Structure formats: structure tokens, C-alpha cells
Amino acid sequence: MGAWQILLLAGVGFFAGWINVLAGGGSLFTVPAMIFLGLPGPVANGTNRIAIIAQNVTAVAAFRRKGFSDFRLSATLALAASAGAFVGALVGVKLEGVWFERTVALIMIAVMIVMAAGERKEAPAPDANGKARNVLLGHILFVGAGFWGGFIQIGVGFLMMPILYRVMGLDLVRVNMHKVFVALVFSCVSLAVFAWQVPIAWEAGAALAVGNALGGWAGAHTAVVKGARFIKIAMFVMLAVMAAKLLFF
Numbered sequence: 135m136g137a138w139q140i141l142l143l144a145g146v147g148f149f150a151g152w153i154n155v156l157a158g159g160g161s162l163f164t165v166p167a168m169i170f171l172g173l174p175g176p177v178a179n180g181t182n183r184i185a186i187i188a189q190n191v192t193a194v195a196a197f198r199r200k201g202f203s204d205f206r207l208s209a210t211l212a213l214a215a216s217a218g219a220f221v222g223a224l225v226g227v228k229l230e231g232v233w234f235e236r237t238v239a240l241i242m243i244a245v246m247i248v249m250a251a252g253e254r255k256e257a258p259a260p261d262a263n264g265k266a267r268n269v270l271l272g273h274i275l276f277v278g279a280g281f282w283g284g285f286i287q288i289g290v291g292f293l294m295m296p297i298l299y300r301v302m303g304l305d306l307v308r309v310n311m312h313k314v315f316v317a318l319v320f321s322c323v324s325l326a327v328f329a330w331q332v333p334i335a336w337e338a339g340a341a342l343a344v345g346n347a348l349g350g351w352a353g354a355h356t357a358v359v360k361g362a363r364f365i366k367i368a369m370f371v372m373l374a375v376m377a378a379k380l381l382f383f
Contacts, residue, residue: 139171140341147185147345152352154189160349161186161288164342166238168335175234176227177335180328182287183321184339189346190318197311207266208312212319214273215280219320222284223327229286239381241288267303275301276316283317284324290317 135143146167150160161182168178197203229237266272275297283290291313298309328334 135171135335135337140337142171143167143338143341144345147342148349148352149345150185150342151189151346151349154346154350159289159291160346162241164346165286165288168338169235169238171338173335173338174332175230175238176328176332179226179229179234179286180325180332181335181339182342183325183328184334184336185342185346186287186321187318187325188343189350190314190321192347192350193310193314194318197314202307202311204308204312207269208315209319211273211276211312212316214276215283215316215320216323218277218280218282219284219324220327222281222286223324224284224331226285226324227328227331236381237286238288241286244289268301272297272302280316280320283320284327287321287324 143164146163150164153163154160164185165178165182168181169175173181276294279290279293279297282293294313294316295309298304298312299306304312325334
């Protein structure tokens with residue numbers, strides 16, 4: 135890849151990391167960006183995991199520094215998700231060409247619909263001590279979330295957060311604490327599967343990883359209330375453009 139392509143991916147990674155902190159869904163931009171630069175779907179899908187791993191290593195460390203960790207529950211959820219991710223990645227490496235692009239486009243449209251749906255119903259009040267409910271059901275559902283994460287990664291946070299928040303009854307801090315740990319572990323599994331089956335664009339992945347890390351740092355210093363509206367508008371515009379490009383051009 136040329137220098138300008140590496141710089142472009144670093145910029146996209148920065149934007150994605152910023153969005154991940156403020157709103158989530160950064161992979162909705164990094165994967166299409168790699169496709170637009172000419173990487174085949176499975177290569178872009180696998181390469182994206184490098185940035186996800188780098189970002190979540192930082193996030194897990196940050197939660198630990200702040201005193202938030204529950205290794206036992208995080209580890210068992212990660213094992214359940216990793217089982218699903220292994221199978222999902224085996225399926226993901228086979229999805230390429232126009233069908234991969236159409237799948238990504240349909241996910242983008244689904245995310246826009248969810249974002250435009252308005253206020254959601256209130257979830258049950260979380261346990262004051264951070265104790266999880268419905269633990270067995272939560273682990274079963276995480277196998278499915280892991281399958282999606284291994285298959286395509288895009289939007290997996292939108293699956294994990296409701297399981298942790300609504301099904302298992304955890305507060306939002308612990309939801310994110312577990313989410314980043316689980317994503318870190320199953321992303322390593324899925325990256326290994328992709329690296330086994332398809333070539334990984336390591337330079338592109340490194341550029342994205344640096345951008346994601348810097349973008350996440352910048353996002354943490356952005357006022358959430360002020361930035362949320364801007365991010366939502368930007369996501370709608372970018373998602374609509376990219377979905378149209380993938381579906382019709």
C-alpha cells in the first residue's frame with residue numbers, strides 16, 4: 135500500500151476510534167474504507183480485527199486502572215463468545231465479492247433504522263453491587279454474539295450491550311468493562327482464523343490500530359453531550375453514502 139493509503143486508513147481509524155468512544159460502530163467505517171481501497175472483503179474483514187484488538191487492549195487496561203474488573207465473569211463470557219467466533223470466522227472467510235459488500239450495506243441500513251427508532255424502553259434497574267442476573271442465558275446469547283463478531287465484527291457491540299444491560303442486568307460501566315474484554319479475546323480467535331485462511335494486510339491493520347488508539351484518546355476528551363448530535367448526523371450521512379456505494383456502484 136502507498137503512503138497516502140496508509141495515512142488515509144490512519145485517519146479513518148482515528149475517526150472510528152473517536153466514534154467508538156462517543157457513539158460506537160467504528161467498524162462500520164474501517165471495513166468499507168479498506169474495501170474502497172481495493173482490499174477483498176475477507177481480507178478487509180480479517181485485517182479490521184488488528185485495530186479492534188489494539189483498541190480493546192487499551193480499554194481493558196483503562197478499566198483496570200479505574201478499579202473496574204471482574205475477570206471471572208469476563209473470562210467465561212469471553213470463552214462462550216470465542217466458541218461462536220471461531221465458527222463465525224470460518225463462515226466469514228468464505229463471504230466475498232458482491233455478497234460481502236451487500237451484507238455490509240444491509241448492516242449499515244439496519245444500524246440507521248435502529249438509530250432513527252427513537253427512545254428505547256427502560257431496562258430493569260441494575261443490581262447495586264454489580265451482580266449479574268440470568269448468567270446462563272447470558273452465556274448462551276454470547277455464543278451467538280461471538281458468532282456474529284467472528285463472522286463480520288461490524289455492529290457486534292450492538293448485540294453485546296443489550297445482553298449485558300437488559301438480560302444480565304449490569305450497569306453501563308460494567309457493561310462496557312465486560313464488552314471490551316470479551317471483544318479483545320474473541321477478536322484474537324477470529325484474527326487467527328482469518329490469518330490461517332486469507333492473507334492479512336498487516337500494514338493497513340497497523341495504520342488502523344494507531345488511528346483507533348489516537349481517536350479513542352481524543353474521543354475521551356470530547357464533551358459527550360456536545361459531540362453526540364454531531365456524531366449522529368455524521369454517521370447518518372457517511373452510512374447512507376457508503377451503503378449506496380456498496381449496493382448500487
